[in-house]
Amino acid sequence: NAGVTQTPKFRVLKTGQSMTLLCAQDMNHEYMYWYRQDPGMGLRLIHYSVGEGTTAKGEVPDGYNVSRLKKQNFLLGLESAAPSQTSVYFCASSYRGDEQFFGPGTRLTVL
């Protein structure tokens, strides 16, 4: 079992560029989450999904979109990247919605 994987591990974007972060899990989990982690701010929820085909907004959804077309994948999109989106992005999944299993993270820099 690979658990939760994230692609890519690192990325540098210019302001205004777009990109998609991919999260995949092989544990048949219903719940999936996208967080961003900034120094001193903890983990802040961007969007989450409680099942295939569903998505919902978290604390900081502005500037991001998500899709969950397949149960095992959760995609995070940035349509027009801004320097304020420089962060480490973590994906997580959960079977029942309690213990969350995190991916290794994606370090994104927006210049």
Add this chain to the structure above:
Amino acid sequence: GENVEQHPSTLSVQEGDSAVIKCTYSDSASNYFPWYKQELGKRPQLIIDIRSNVGEKKDQRIAVTLNKTAKHFSLHITETQPEDSAVYFCAASGSGGYQKVTFGTGTKLQVIP
């Protein structure tokens, strides 16, 4: 929504001493309180959690206590070891159910050998 405050932001202890991290939450409907540990450069991992029908839970050197009346919960680590050095995050579920939690801002624990 839920608001979780965590203190202290940094904590240094001598090896073998105890460490205590405290969190408060705002939403009285919260019923699930997990704690995650994140080592440097690694992903967060759940170390212990507690539900609102329990006041205390222990797992070897780690314990969590919950006071629902005061809306605060704490992580206690006894006989600290250098491998306990990490950032610890508390979280609370809020009124939306335990499938979505709000995290505190983290405590960086340093255990000095």
